Amino acid sequence: MERVDMLFLGQPNNPNGVQYPVETLHRLARKAEITGTILVVDEAFMDFIPESQRQSLAPRLKEYPQVIIIRSMTKFYAIPGLRLGYALGRPELIHAMTEKQVTWSVNGLALIAGEACLQSGENFEQETMALVSYERERLTTGLEALGCERGILIRSCAMYLGLGERHVRFAVKDAEANGRLLETMENVMEPDTTTGLKAGGQNDGTAIL
Template sequence: MVRPIHGGNLDWAAEIAGCAPDDILDFSASINPLGIPPSAIALIRDNIDTLQHYPDPSYHKLRKALADHHGVTPEQIVVGNGAAELLTWGAYEGSKLTDFYLPSPCFADYRRAVKTFEIPTKFYPLDALEKGFKEDTSPSGLIINNPHNPTGKLWDKPTLQRHLNKFALVIIDEAFMDFITPEYAPSLIDLVTDYPNLIVVRSLTKFYAIPGLRLGYAITNPQRCQTWQQWRDPWSVNNFASLVGETVIKDQEFQQKTYQWLTPARIALENALKQNPLFAPLPSAVNFLLVKTKIPSSQLQQKLLKQSQILIRDCLSFPELGDDFFRIAIRTPQENQRLIDALNMAYDP
């Protein structure tokens, strides 16, 4: 099988490990380890008959639930088959621009989206968001992910807001913002009304552990939402995804459990990694850690799979990082300890 460019490919990992996919402990995909919210499981079980019907093509109830959650109007929201679909439409809208500025290191789907429409790209170092861009960027597009993947870095709101007047189109990918407690989350959603060039993309799949359902949404000006709705294929969001989205966005009990789990689990895993001189984790605000390694990450990945049936994310798909880094999700304390034990066993000095 071809080496995947994204995390979470358990079939590929199981083939290397010589086991069933369900036997793999997956640290490569940054998904909430608390699992699917019970509210979502019950909803799917009790609504199996909805498979007999087409979804509402306007997704009115889902957009209303999301709008109420974020304090915007339903007309400012368009839903999609994961954030990836919405990134594609964002790139299509920007296809007449001079170029797109992408972060370095860069989530692979940004390159995929702009390459689809043959848009010239420029890569900016992450500190450019704080220091500024020296060249004229007025006819250009800008993509920012905040929190940043794969480093876990989080920028404050004023740092990002000042770029909204300099670029013709700004896409803020906030796929991991839900992992920041609301009172500290520097989202730009409340600026959408004032900046017609701003698109904020969100994902429900990571926080609510439903990547198989594929559900994301964009918050932007109503005219753009109407345009995208006309471009897209009908019914790109299935009935289960729509119903689950309406429900989990209101599930405060699950949200609080996630916040209570994440911070202590991340601190403990980071401190445990620091005890091994081969590894140096970078500070992170979210549910994953980027780790500098003295052992090539692709070699380490293979060893962990074969010896311990554990999958980590190598960084070969990030050219700036390559074999010098790997990325790991934050999982439960017990699972995190299993990873630490496996790392120490694989390279015991």
């Protein structure tokens, strides 16, 4: 990090959802202070992690003058078009960011939506966490039952370090979307009784594979 001005780190990582141990984050934060590197920890998906399992520097952020945590409200609250988020950091670091902030960086509609999200209360958070947990398990179980362990190209993950074109990226969405995915994959992977080969379904504009 000696010659690095700014280091971005996804926590949890996208697309595999893995978290770096908090001890690793503390070690990087201390190193950043020595080298003068700004450590930006992207916690856009942290809200989907149960609070007891979160590996975050947020509780001890005041100890690290070189660390900024950025979070998104568009993921958990499903408002992607409004581009709303916030940053956590030492006052002097946030002030320096504010001086570079462009005019009208957040529009009025996004602010109204953000306030509504924050007023949604614990029920929304609990229901969302329960839904994602249930649908993730249902989706995983369904895909495993279809034998979908590898070899079906949905979207190339070759751009991700450590992954390749034979890796598939799925998102846990609502029940209807997840059901549609499983149904489509079942149709695509249904053996052709005449050839014994895997046959693809008709393209009626609704298939996602």
